[in-house]
Amino acid sequence: MTRHLILAMVLVAYGPMAIAAATGGGDSSSGEEAASGYERAVDLIESSGYEKAIRILEKLNREDPGNADVLNMLGYAHRKLGRLEPAFGFYQEALAIEPRHLGANEYLGELYLQTDELAKAEERLAELAAACPSGCEEREELAEAIEAYKSERGLE
Numbered sequence: 054m055t056r057h058l059i060l061a062m063v064l065v066a067y068g069p070m071a072i073a074a075a076t077g078g079g080d081s082s083s084g085e086e087a088a089s090g091y092e093r094a095v096d097l098i099e100s101s102g103y104e105k106a107i108r109i110l111e112k113l114n115r116e117d118p119g120n121a122d123v124l125n126m127l128g129y130a131h132r133k134l135g136r137l138e139p140a141f142g143f144y145q146e147a148l149a150i151e152p153r154h155l156g157a158n159e160y161l162g163e164l165y166l167q168t169d170e171l172a173k174a175e176e177r178l179a180e181l182a183a184a185c186p187s188g189c190e191e192r193e194e195l196a197e198a199i200e201a202y203k204s205e206r207g208l209e
Contacts, residue, residue: 094126103130121151129160132167140164153184159191166202174199 090109097106110127114120128143141164147157162177178199181192203209 091123091126094130098126098130098133101133103134106130119150121147121154121157124150125154125157125160128157128164132160132164137164137168153180155181155184155189155191158184159195162195163198166198171199171202171208174202 090113094106094109094113097103097109107127107130110123110130113123114127117123124143124147128140128147131137131143132140141161144157144161144164147154148161151157158177158180162174162181165171165174165177174195178192178195181189181195185192200209
């Protein structure tokens with residue numbers, strides 16, 4: 054995962070908390086704590102600290118359920134640890150909340166490749182094409198992963 058994608062996810066995560074604080078939807082210290090917790094989890098994921106990141110993300114998910122970014126990162130961390138079933142669940146939950154979530158679509162597509170479900174990975178790529186028709190990093194990365202998968206298996 055590139056630093057730009059992680060930065061974008063962090064910025065997306067700050068938005069809802071800032072709105073809640075500005076509209077009286079929560080106290081700002083808890084919003085800042087949640088934001089810093091998410092940022093810390095992303096930093097841990099960048100350095101392969103998946104277990105610690107999962108603990109932080111699970112706490113954030115209990116405190117603020119329904120955050121597609123948190124669910125997506127939970128899926129990512131579990132997938133990197135080889136825990137495919139929980140990863141599937143978290144990605145699907147994120148997509149149920151936000152069907153065009155770029156990260157969840159990319160990572161679920163990559164997970165489908167891990168489980169040899171090429172057609173389902175291509176469905177995620179089609180969803181990314183619809184979500185960002187001019188192109189985006191997530192779409193490009195999944196397209197590259199699909200091409201590599203096909204090439205490795207002589208499917209082209």
